[in-house]
Structure formats: structure tokens, C-alpha cells
Amino acid sequence: MSDKTNGTEHSEQFEQLSVEEQRQILQKYDPESNTRDLQGIMLKVVFFGLLAFSLFQLYTAIFGQYTAYLQRSIHLGFALSLIFLLFPAIKKGNKTKRRIPFYDYILSLLSIGVGSYWPIMADELYYRVGNVTTLDLVVGILAVLLTLEATRRAVGMPITVIATAFLAYAFFGPYFPGFLAHRGQDLESLVQLMFFTTDGILGTPLSVSATFIFVFLLFGAFLVKTGVGQYFNDLAVAFAGHLIGGPAKVAIFSSALQGTISGSSVANVVTSGSYTIPMMKKLGYRKEFAGGVEAAASTGGQLMPPIMGAAAFLMVEFIGGIQYWDIAKAAAIPALLYFTGIWIMTHFEAKRLGLRGLSKEEMPDRKAVLKKIYLLLPIVGIIFFLLNGVPTMRAALYGILLTIIVSAFNKATRLSFKDMIEALVDGARTALAVAAATAAAGIIVGVVVKTGLGLSLANGLVSASGGNILLTLFFTMLAAIVLGMGSPTTANYVITSTIAAPAVITLLMLDLPEGAAVPIAIALSAHLFVFYFGIVADITPPVALAAFAASGVSGGDPIRTGFVSAKLAIAAFIIPYMFVLSPELLMIDTTIPQLIWVLITAISGMISIGAGMIGYWYRQVKWYERILAVGAGILLIYPEGISDTIGLTLFLSLFAIQYFTRDKSHDKKKAIPVV
Template sequence: MTTTSSFRQVLADKIMFVATIAAIILSAFQIWQGITAELSAPIFRPIHLSWVLVLVFLVKPLVHINKHPRLYLPARLIDITFAGLTMWAVLRVIQFDYDDISFLLDGLSSADQLAGVIIIALLLEATRRTVGLVMVAIALFFLGYALFGDVLPDVVASKGFSVEEIIRFHIFSTNGVFGAPLAIAAGVVFIFVLFGAFLQVSGAGQFFIDGAFSVAGKYRGGPAKASVIASAALGSISGSAIANTVTTGALTIPMMKKLGYKPEQAAGIEAAASTGGQIMPPVMGAGAFVMAQFTGIPYSEILLVSIAPAILYFGCTLLYVHLMACKLGLQGMDTVEKLSVVLKQGWHFLVPLIFITTLLLMSYSPVLVGVAGCAAILTAAMCRKHSRLTFRVFLQGMKEGALLALPISVACATAGIVVGVVGQTGIGLQFTQFLIALSGGHLWSVLGLIAIAAVILGMGLPVTAAYIVLSIMAVPALTDLGLGLLTAHMIVFWLSQTSNVTPPIALAAFAGAGIANASPMKSAVQAFKLAQGFFLIPIMMAFSGLIYSGDNISGFVFAIITTIGLILAFAGSIEGRLINPLSLIERGILFMLAGSIIFTDSWIRMVGVAIIAAIVLFNIRPKSSKLAISND
């Protein structure tokens, strides 16, 4: 028995060693392709996906050795078989002769059809292991619609496609599995995830956290405010709200609890702040790069128009954090490191971020910018003795970058199936018509339906996948109702983030609850309240011109002022205080003013903002001023 157990452990260690080598080589391959662009899309994308799938089968075993030791060996044999089948099937795709168009007339060979079926089946299995069953179910639903659309009622019917036609479209073309979502994941997103991994292993991540505490730690509720600031800095690069919650939350959540925040409040604050990192320039997670691909709008333009809404979101979150601290009577931290000391130790880590932001604004290729960013962070780390990297740490960064990218690539490849079916069957137009009919043609009603759909999709999908699925179905409805293409995509992109902080399944909040030892559901409720900006700001994008189009600067400034008024009105009505406690009458007035700001004409908004400003000024009473500012 002991010999068998030892053999299992040795086998597990050997497989993980092979996986580590494969992950490092994958990162090197991605950097090489990013610099040279040597391989064409029909070759590069299948190679990337096969590498990813093989790694998933190696690092995400069918059966874990500690849970079912007796089943581990046969299960590992299945995993290795899956890896071998993946390489064989993808080799068929790479060797496929696209110049010989006879396959369009005669169809694919039996071997090619089998290879296509294997790729789809193994992709769905890898999706189950890394993302979950919900996304698998969605992909199967759309594949079923493509197969049997001709037998459905006329209102949702489509031409039924054969297995050969589906395989040809989704596998042996740059549509479907190897379409735009995977192109973004395999190119831009992978490189920036690698950049984020290098930031972490070099110590830059800790520098940003230390800097946030230096800036905000001494003020009322300091650790919570530092959490928001650190998450704004790190979340834009990490690519995952959950990863950011775990990374920064491991430090900030215990400190918030020690200061006096309730455990569910600490978890909710970290979840709301970490989720906000996904909409904060310069990187904004993976979804913004997908948006650039879908819209054809340069990433530099998306970056610029995202700055003001992102700042408004974090301002909203900081406001709620401050109001919480006031209600609990919390103070700041007794001792914090001086900002000058922190900057002296880590100022060189700012250079790579400034560098990549400048290159992105100059409209350089995002892939090359990501490669340059990786080189910049490594160079910056090596310039100072205390942050100098060993070769072992460098390899650790290469490994971590590849492993962090696995679920993103798998999710995007599976989302490509959904995108492909929509394009192949034309169901997107029918969905748009259905959405408009259900809403009665009212923009506010369509926004509500999209928000509900975003929360539901997000319960089982990563944010990027949820955005991809939702955008191809919902954006046409928004543009049909008069919104610009970029505004429509930005609204859907923001609403796609909400599932991380919205009950009943709020994954970022649940991750924070695990660290805080708090109730997951109570933590999700707190995160939902703190992340109100994810709902309020998209509404203002739709109704007030918060996405700057370059031709109405006064309207854009007024939209910012109006949004600030809306945030203050909602916060005051919900929390029952601004600078000082509010009466029930004042809270009711603020709530009604918030509604008038959202749905009415400009002159009424002006009046509403003026009344809100008056309430804020009246709320600053001299007799309470000392209490209000004693810790700020």
C-alpha cells in the first residue's frame, strides 16, 4: 500500500514538473510570437489552444490525488489520453490545406470531422474543469440550436446545420472556436497577464499596496480606503477580480477587521474595490481588448473614454467606505509608512506602468506594448539591488503567467462557439427584435433587462466570457435605440462586471468572505451596496453622455457633475448621512432627486444637482464640523 501511494505521489510530482516546463515554454512561445508575428492566425490560434488544453489536463486532474487516491492512476491515464488526442486533432487543423477549396464542395473528410468533434468535446471538458458547468451548458445549448434550429417554432427557427457544416465553420476557419475571442486571449490578454505575473513576483504588487496605505491609512477607515486605492492600481493589471480580492484582501481584510469594520463589511469593501479594477485604465482586464476587436475602435480611444467613469466608480466606492467608517466611529491607523519612504524604495516600479500607458495612448500594437511592458518591469526590477530577480523567480513569473491565462483562453475559445453560432444562424437579429419588443422600445427597460441578463450569465461565466456573450446579443438592441456603438459596448462591459458583487452568487465577495471568515451572503450584500457605481454609471452613460465623443466638452463636464450628484444622492439616501446624519425627509428628497437626475431633461437635472448641492452644504453644520474632520 505504501509503495503504491509513493508511486502515485511520484507520478503526480513528475506530471507537475512537466506542466511547469510546458507553462514556461508556452510563455516564451507567446513572447516570440508577439515580437515576430511569424505564425498566421490559422496556425497560431490552434497551437495556442492545444497548448492550453494540454496544460489544463495536466494541472487540473480529473481526479485529485488526495480525494480519491485509488482512482488517481486510471484518471491520470485518461488525462494523458486527452492531451494526446488534443495534439493529434489540432495537428489535423494545422496541416489542413485551406487553398484547396474542394472541401467546400465535397465536405470535410471523416478524419477531419473526427478531429473537429474531439477539439470541441475536449474544449468543453477543459471548460468544465477551469470555468464550470454553466458555460459548458451555454455552449451546448447554442450548438444544439445550430443542429436542430429547423425543428423549432418559426419565431426562433433557423436553418438546421449538419455536424460537418458546424465543424467546418467552428474548427476549420477563423470563426467559432478559433475566432476573435480566442485571438484576443491568445495575443493581447496572455501577454498582459504575464506582465501582471512579473509585477507580482518582482515585488511591484506589494509596492502599490504599501503606497496605498501611505496615502490613505492615516484617515478615517484607512485600511478600507487603502484597499480601494490598491485595488484600483493592481486590479487593472491582474485580469481577475477574484485574484485581486485574494491578493490584496489577504493584507487589507484583517487590517479592516482589526480597525473595527465588521467581517462582512471588510469582505464587501475588498470585493467591490477589486472588481472595479477591471474597468480601470490602462489595462482594464481582458474585456476592453475584446471590445476593441469587436468595435474596430482603437484601444487608445477606449482607454481615454474609460478614465472619467472609472474615477467616478472608485470615488463612489470611497464615499461609501467613508460613510461606513463615520457610522461605526472608526479612526485611522496609528502608524503608517511615509509616502516618501515607500516611493524611495519602489519608485522604479512606476516606470513600466507609465511606459505602457504612453505606448497604448500612442496607438502602438497592444501585443507589442505588452511585450515591452514585460521587458520594462524586468529591467526596472534588475536596476535596484533589493528588487533584483533571480533566474528562479523569473521562471516562476513565466510559469504563473501561463497558468493564470489558462481559464481566460479556455473561456474565450468556448465563448467563440456562442459567437460563431450567432453568426452562422442569425439568431442575434431575432434576439434583438425580441428584446426591443419585450421592453416596449424603452431604453431604460432594455437596460434593466440587460442588467438582469448580465447578473444571470455572470453566475457561471467569467467576466470576459459574459461580456462576449452579452455584447453580441444585446449591443444591437442598444444601438437600434440610438446609442453609439462605443457607448453600447461600454454599458454592456460595465454591467458584465456586476455578477462578481451581486447576490445570490457573487464570486469576488465570496472569495473575500473566505478571508474575512464572514457570511458569504452578507458579504455579497455589502459588496452590492458598495459597488452601486456599476449600475448608476452605465445609466448615466446611456442618458447623459458620460462617454466623451470629442465634440461636446461642456456636455461631458455636465455629465460628470450630474453623475457626482447622483452618487451623492443615492449614498445619502441609503446610508442616512453625508457629512453628518440626515433626517428621513432629507433622505426621501435625495432619493427622489436621484430618480429625476436619471430620467429627465437637462434643465431638470440642473435643478436637481443644485438642490443636492444645497443639501450637502446645509449638512455641513458648524457645530458638527469638528466631528466631521477630526480624522480626515
Template sequence: MTNKLKLTPDGKIDLKVAEEKNNTDIERAFKNPDGEVGWRRIRRFIIAAIAIGLAIYVLYYAAYGGFPAWQHRAIFTSIGLILCFACFPYKKGKPQGHLLFDVLPLLLSIFLLFHAYFAYPDIALRQGASSTFDQIVATLMVFLIIEGVRRTIGHAMAVLALFFWAYIFIGPLFPGILGHQGFSYGRMTDALFITTNGIFSDPIYVASTVLIIFLIFAAFMMRTGVGQFFIEFAFALTGRIRGGPALASVLSSGLLATITGNGAANASMTGPFTIPLMKQVGYNRTFAAGVEAVSSQGGQIMPPIMGAAAFVMAEFTGIPYIEIAAYALIPALLFFTVVGAVIYFQARRLGLEGIPRKQLPNLKHILLTKGYLIIPLVLIIVLMVLGTSPMRAGLWALGSVIVLSLFRKESRLNLLSVLAALEAGIKNAIPTVMACAGAGIIAGSVIMTGLGMSFSRFAIDLSGGQLLPMLLMIMIACIILGMGMPTVSAYVILATVAAGALVQLDVPVIVAHFFVFYFGIFSGITPPVAITSFITAGIAGSNPLKTSVYSLRIGMAGFILPYMLVYNPALSLEGSTFDIVFGIFTATLGLVAFAAFVEGCVLKRVNVVERLILLVSAILLVYQEIYTDLIGIALVIGIFVYQWKKGNSTDLKAGKQALNQ
């Protein structure tokens, strides 16, 4: 198939990503491209100053410490609410500044900030005997957080947080195991506000320390041009292979998503570039949008950063983050291998070729001129392996970005760029901060009412104590609860409610948490509410529902991997070296066989019998049993050899016919 690509004057494929200019309030206030005067320009300065001030505060706190735990988290949450109501209007498309719905919540958030600063330590002494004023302040914070969640995340999570808060009081109305004896308003105030078990629990702790630093780090990395480097590197590495542009999209989007930690945001960032390019080389718009959605969402399972939920997992399980990243590496590589296989088989089926070498950037030149940009990522891994906390590792990596940016003019950061990156990092964190605060309300309610234990008993009884039915039930719950929610929110809810049920059935703690973590992530590409797929569909101009179905098809490995983690201990690095290596090999082969079954192609299109054999081999290779594995391997090799010989025979006959003519 002939590819019609947009080329630069020197004959290379045009890989230049459009850069947003003056996209932060501090830049717009200083450069004033719109000619704003008076209050509007002053307002930009104020919002930028608050965001930059919060960034400086969290960086200082990471380096030197500061306020006690409750006070620090309450101050951080209050400033997050201030920025939320200053930056997100009460209704999308409406101008900011409505007296009742924008200004009043903003003023109340400022009041909460002053309360957080001045109330401590006296408020800690009132635990168990909260005053009426404490109860009013607690209620105010709960409802402001719920409104902040509605503005930044959406109605689904806001309604869920409101329900769980109300469940504290209306629990006695529920029948059987789902009910509880009920709690007073004072107990609610203690659990959700005065202690660090509710709003100010692990999710907001992670958001106010580790996560915020990594989001600031990501903003600095993007300012130095690492996004452009990842795209050029991906195309130089994979562009010549069949389906090269789509494979490059997977690689570049996956690399960026592991830094940004947000599938939807990453799709918005890279999709406008990768999707049109995939369409140019012959992929239909629905497939192109699906590839971008899957690779952007899947980047959250790829170490070293993995997004906010992985840091929360470290707090929940007590397992060091670097160990969690190590456990996640093999499944992440498997996932992207299978996505690549789906793309490759699709390209063979459609007869698509790669991009000519002369139109691609030179890999050696890219690595020599821009390769230094990945040093901060390597530094993060090295420091955490050496035992440095993720917070300190992120801080050192951030410093290295600033130093390395000075090496070349293209990446150099001036004072305005530094301030803009600080502002961007904080603003990018606002939805996640609201999600973590909302998740704190839900988690606090679940712990207070004992709903987690009740759900575990209910699920075990319903499944008859059998593991597979339990896994299916929790998978469905993960997908439903994950719809319309960021990963961290879905994970916190499910880890609190459902992971314990798996642990009671002797599933290892880390595997149980990964199970809910993965399904929380891939709910973002699962119909009918597939946020990331809907974003890429809008970019590609494709049907949103069809795009989400295609995304499901491309990313099917994400729905098989959690089960493989449970039934194949080798993927969790358990067992002898041989068991681990053989287990990884059979898992990879089984997933690739399933990809070939889905796409209906290996070296060429398969017939019905070949397709069924691929499905059977994939199923046999999922289970870690030597006999089923050997049969599955033999079937896959048989299909490959048969197609290879059939292809050679066809080519030979065609050659003889051409000679005779």
C-alpha cells in the same frame, strides 16, 4: 474608536504581504521542498517546460510573427487544452492522473496539437467540403473545450456552450423567431473549426496574442514586488483619512486588479491581507469582505489594462484599444469615487478614525525607493498613445520590467524567477483561454444560426422600441448570463447577442458595448451567484449571501453608471468642454448623493426627510438636463450646509455646557 493594529518593531503598521514560496512547478521541481522523487518530480518538470515553452512561443510570435492565423490559434488552443488537463483534475479534490478522465483527454489534446501543426494548409482548402475525419476532429475539439471550461470555469458556462453547439442542430424544434432551418454536420465543422469564425475567432485570437502577454507581464510585475508597493502606497496615501484601511483596500486592490484583469483572482491575492486589517480597525467582517470584492471586481474597468474583455471589445468594435481605455477612464474614476464615498460615510456613521500618521509608511520614501516599479505601466500608456499596438506595447513593457528589476536587490529577478514568472503567467491564463475558446463556440453558433439578429428583433418588439425597457431587459440578461462566468465570456455572448439591439435604437456602438461590458463585470458581485463576493466571504468568515448583498450595496455605482453612459453623453467625452466638465461634475455629485442616501450619513446620520431629499437629488442629477441638475445641486448643498450648521450648533452647546459645569 480605538484601533488595535499589528505593528512592526519600529512602530509602523505591519503591511508585509505573505509571499508564496516555490509556488510554481519549475521552482518546486528544482528546489524540491517536499522531497519528491521519481515520476512526480519529472512530471513537474514536464508541465513547467510546456508552460514556459508556450510563453516563449507567444512572445516570439508577438515580436516576429509566425504561423498563419488558423494554425497559430489552433496550436495555441491545443496547448492550452494540454495544460488544462495536466493541471486541473476532473474533479476538485481528486488526485491528478485518472486514466479515463485525465490521461485520455490529455492524449487527445496532444493529438489535436499534432493535427493543428500538420493539417494546415490542406484543411483550409476543404472549406465547404469537409471530410469525415475533419468532422470527427472538430467534434473532439468542441467536447474537449467544453470539458476544459467545466474544469476551469464551472458547470454554468460548460452547459451554455454545449447548449449553443446543440442549438445548431435542434434549432428547427424551437418555435417562431427563436428557430432556424437547421444545419448539416459539415456546415458546423466549417463554421466552428475550419474557419476563424468559431472556436478560433476574435476571443481566442486576443487570448493568444494580447491577453497572454499582459498576463505574463502581470506575473513578472508581481515577482518584482509591485503588489507590496501598491499596498504600501495606498496606505500611505489614504491611511489617515476616516475609513483609511478600507479606502486603502479599494485603492490597492483596484490597482492590482487592473493588472491581473481578474476580480476573483485578485480577491484571493489581496483579500487575506486587506480584510483582516479592515476588521482590526472596526469594520464588521461582512462589510470588509464586501469592500474587497467590489474593489477587486471593479479593477477590471480601470485603464490601462482592464482585463481580457476590453481587448476583445477592440476587435468587435474596430475601435483602437487606447480609445476604449480613454472612454473607460471617467466612468472608472466615478465608480471608485463612489465606492470611496460609501466607505467614508460608513466610517463617519460608525465613528471610525484613520490610522495615526506615525504608524503609516512614509509616502515620499515609498515613491523614492519603489516608485520605479510603475514605469512599465506608464510605458504601456505612452506607447499606445503613440500608436503602438497593445501586443507590442505589452512586449516592450515586459522587457522594461526585467531591466528595472535589476536596480534593487529586493526586486531583482534571477533565471529561476524569470522561468517561474513565465510559467505562472501561462498557468494564470488557462481559465481565460478555456473561457475564450468556449465563447468562440457560443459566438460561432450565434452567428451561424442568426440568433443575434433574431434576439435583436425580439427585444425591440418586446420593449416596444423604447430605450429604457430595452436597457432593463439587457441588464437582466447580462446579470443572469454573467453569473458563474468570467467577464470575457459574458461579454462575448452579450456583445454578440444583445449589443446590436441597442445600436438599432441609436445608442452609440461604444456605449452599447460598455453597457453589456459593465453588467458582465458586476455580475461577479450580484446575488445569488456572486463568485468574487463568495471568495472574500470565505476569507472574512462571513455569510456568503449577506456579503454579496453588501457588495451590491457598496458597488451600486456599477449598476447606475451604464445607464448614465447612455443618458449622459458627457461621460463618453461627447459635447463641448463645458458640457463634459459640467456633466462629469453632476454625475459625480449625483452618485455621491446616492451613496449618502444608501449609508444614511453625510457629516452625521441623516433623518428620514434628509434621506429622501438625497435620493431625489441623486435622481435629478442622473439626467443631463440643466434644470434638473441645478435643482439637484441646490438640494445636495442644502443638506450639507444644514448638517454642517447643525453640527456646529451642537458642538457650541456642548462647549457651553462643559464651561458651565
């Protein structure tokens, strides 16, 4: 998506990647961006196909949805048919990028047939529910195969392999060992489950894609058209650029803002990183550190309320009995601590290296930047609507309308009719990969529900850990990271919440009476736990797509960049344990004084951990001080009386030692910018 404005003059002072260079990096690391470069009549066909997709979704969002089977199957048909026209089967070679081979026309037409089957045959299918004809069987098999292939092209191999493995597990159930064994499903039963019930491809994940997620993606597309992406960068520079090591803090600030509209860690890295990484390198940060900062911050955007990479909408459906705003509120403190941790560590790294902030000449005119603050009104409006109980999809529609109104305040940001049409097309294009991913995730969910695999795995993990809560959480963390590697946010959450979350819930329910309903606090903490670790898979070596994309921008070593980003995001590896053990961090059943105390101790804990990880505070931190600092930080983040007391004592002692033995001459040094 292109921004309407070109940014302020200060943007030109740093060497930035061209649009073409950004596109190449995105295509290398982000399957969602690896599309054909269509020309002529097919370019128009795809353009109008995407436009029709958006208009259908807008129509049903405004005037009411069709029944579940119709709404979801039409959504699936649009997505699959357009994916086969836009995404090549083989990623390499210009030949496959510029023309559509005959077999993709066939696959696209078959996708239209699959998507039309339920609307055309609805009455008959409802009448003979449970009885599958030969034609039903053929269409159902096609639906599964087309979904898997479209997912491979638009989303990537990891989730495709996982979905295929689950289908094999459902079919060959009796041949699996131990607790994994089940009676198995024959072909007819499996096809019926996958396409003729709402437990498979047409299940809850696709339902959320066909309703909430699509409209919010349209909101993001309209917002981008106003130039808000460049404005995030300008606003971040205006407020953080002059600080010590300013460019790194600009990256954090900008990425946190980008996370409110972005659904992809990799896309966030490339769009904001092409601006911030050259700034960081110029002012003295190592390539790997500059890339690591951007990767960690961009990945954190997926954890940032209110959108959370669209996973928040799925959580509402998966947990049940909870409002959307409850999830956004619960995620607020963990997200704050995540970005605080990165901010603190970049600050200590800048102090250690003696790096300066941007000079007055390199800074934008703050007044000029603030004159465009109205561009943020749609985001504020969405939060206001949700806070006041406006239905989620209606809030997104109001957000789109507010974006159009707000853009009219200034000629430079005003949306023309052409801009609005392009926003509809861009939103639909972004939704293609989400639709494919959620359809494939539906396959996984269907198998888990039908075979009882979730409960079996949960019991297996609890048994392997001997009922020890920390060991169970550790094993669940490993499972979530492995399952999350290479998957987009929405599919990532569906997979981890279906397979890994039941283990945490099972363990936390052991002390409750048998048959008791799962308390909201337990369900929410378990789902957020696996969500966090699924997301940080993007910066966890060896498969760290966000870090690899950042290294493509910075020119640094990918693996080293991955380790730096994982170190900077250490909060994401600690905080989930804390909010499972003590839900106060999620603002569940917490008073205002308790909340203030939790914030004070947790932020102090992040300062202590940051100093220990970087090895600098007011002076170089000795090895034993680093161990004490990290230990004090962990004790402070865990909201409990004794741990807070011990942690605070250690923290204040280390602070006093550091402050009174600091090297004052070091703070006066300025690093020479590296050009």
C-alpha cells in the same frame, strides 16, 4: 504568483491569511486556481510545457504570427493539453489532486493531436475548403468536446452549460418556438463551422487570446515578480491609511491599482483582501462591510483602464473601426465614478461609526514607500506607448522589457534568470483558463452568427419593452447579469456583447435611416453597458463569486456580504444607463469645459447617492432626506442641463441643511478598535 518582496514592517501588525489559506479560498471560489499539486516528473513536464507555450507566444509576438488557423490552433492545442494535466476532473479529494489518472493522459494527447491537425494538414484543408472528410469530422467533434470539458475544469460550469445550450440550439433550430426558430444545422455543417472556419472555436475571441491577451498576461506576471503586488498595498496605506476609516480606503486604492494587472475579481479579492480585510475588521468595520468593500473594489478593477480585465482588446475586434486607446479613454470617467462612489460610501460609513484611521505607529514610512515608486514605471510606460500609437502587442512587449530594466534599480526587486523563467511559466498558467474560455465563447459567437440569434433576441427584447429605451436597457441589464454569473472577464464580455448588446444597438438605431452604419458612440456605449453588468454579476447575489470569496477571508455571511458589495457598487448599476442616454460620460465628442462640468456634477451626484445609501453625511440622514439625496444624485450624474440644475439645487440644499445641523460632538468620537 509569488511576490519577490515581503512588504514593509507595518504589514505584520495585522493578522493576515497565510499563503496556504489564500490558496484554499481561491480554489473554493475560483476554478482557475483549482489545480493539481503535481510532483516528480509530471511537475517538470507541465513546467516545461508552460514554458514552451510562453516561448511560442513570445516568438510569434516578436517575429510575426502564423496564419490565423495555425496560430490559433497551436494556441488551443497548448492550452487544452496542459489543462488536462493540471486541472482534475473532480475538484474534491486529495487523490485526484496529486496524481494524473490515465484518462487525462489520453485527453491531453488527443488535445495535442487536435492542436496539430491544422499545422500538419493545412495545405490539404485549404485545397478542399468546404469539403469535410470523415477524419475532419472526427477531429472537429473531438475539438468541440475537448474544449467544453477543458472549459468546465479550468473556468467553471456556467459558461460550459451556455456553450452546450447554444450547440443544442444550432442543431435543434426548427423545434424552437416563435422568433427563436431557424432551419437548424446538421452535424457536418456544425462541425465545419466550429473547427474549420474562423467563426467558431478558432474565431475572434481565441484570436485575441492568442495575441494581445497572452502578452499582457506575461507583462502582469513579470510585474508581479518585482513585488509590485505588495507595493500596491504599501502605497495605498501610505496615502490613505491615515484618513477616516483608512483601511477601507486602502482596499479601494489598492484594488484599483491591482486591477491594472489582474484579470480576475476573485483573485484580486483574495490577494489584496487577505491584507486589507483584517485591517478593516480590527479598526471596527463589520465583517460583511469589510468583505463588501473589498469585493466591490476588486470587481471594479476589471472596469479599470487601461487593461480592463483584457476585455478592452476584445472590444477593439468586436466593435471595429476603433482604436484601443479610444476604449480606455471612454471607460475612464465611469471607472472613476465607480471607485469614487465606493470611496464616498466607506467614508460616510466610517463617520457614522466614528472609526479612525491608522495611527502613526501603524503607518509605513512614506519616504521608504516612495523610494520604490519606480515599480509603477512599467504601467506608466504601457499607457504612454498606447497613447502614442504604439501597436497594442508591441506596447506589451516593451512593457515586459521595461519591467526587467526597472527591476534592476534595486537588489530587492531585481529579476534573476530564474525569476524570468518563472514569470513565463506563471503567465502561461494564467492564460490557460483564458484560452479555454475564449474558445468556448467562440462556440457561442459562431452559433449566434450562423443562426442570426443575436438579431432575433434584440428584436425580441425591443418588442417586449414596447420600444421604451429604459425598459430595453433594464431587460438587457438582467440578461447581462445572468449571462455574466460565474464567467471570467473575457468570456463574460464575449457572451454579453454577442447576445445582449445587439438589443441596445437596435433600439438606439431606430431613429437613424435604415441601413445606416452603426455610429461608434452607439456601439461603444452598448458594449460598455453589457460589459459593466456582466462584471457586476460577480457581486450581485445570489451568485456573487467575488463577494463569496471576500466572506471566506472576512468570516462574514456570504449573502449579506454580497448585498453590501452591491450597495457599495451602486454606481455600476446607475452609470451605464447614463452613458447610453448621454455619451458625454464616455468623452465622445466632448469639449474640455463640457468634460469638466460632467465631472463636477457626476462626482457631486456620487456624494449625494452615497449619503442617501449609507444614511449619514454630516449627521444621520432622515428617511425622506435619503430619498431626496439619491434622486438628486441620479439627476446630477445624467449630463443634461435641466437635470443638472434640479439636481444641483437639491444637492446644495441638502448639503446646507446637513452642514448647519450637524452633530459636532459625533465627529470627535473615536471608535475602539475591535481585535
